[in-house]
Amino acid sequence: MIEKIKQQQGNVNDTCAECGSYVDIGAVVEAEDTLLMLSFVGDDALLQAQAMQQIAQQRFTDTKAEIVDEDNTIALKLDFAYSVEKMIFQLENQL
Structure with missing residues (x-):
């Protein structure tokens, strides 16, 4: 899962200096x-x-x-x- 997140970070287009994190919410929140x-x-x-x-x-x-x-x-x-x-x-x- 972490590897997939790292691969997809290149797709994030963010102009905020403090922003830029990409996270799959399912990786953070468990049912x-x-x-x-x-x-x-x-x-x-x-x-x-x-x-x-x-x-x-x-x-x-x-x-x-x-x-x-x-x-x-x-x-x-x-x-x-x-x-x-x-x-x-x-x-x-x-x-």
Whole structure:
């Protein structure tokens, strides 16, 4: 796969000095990559986790969520139906 990407880089016509990367999105995103784990600490950690859970489930209704209290840290596990939903959620929420 990497060899194919290297071969196709010559086909990229880019005038941006910081740009020019060519990547097959399938090489970066795997279909099974649907689980996002977030950790929250502090007095309002549970509220933060619940708020993030609500945002995720409102945006992507099939998202499964679990909140776990682990030694002064609140862990939020979000399992999206599709890997692209996880990616969009991360981008939209700057995670």
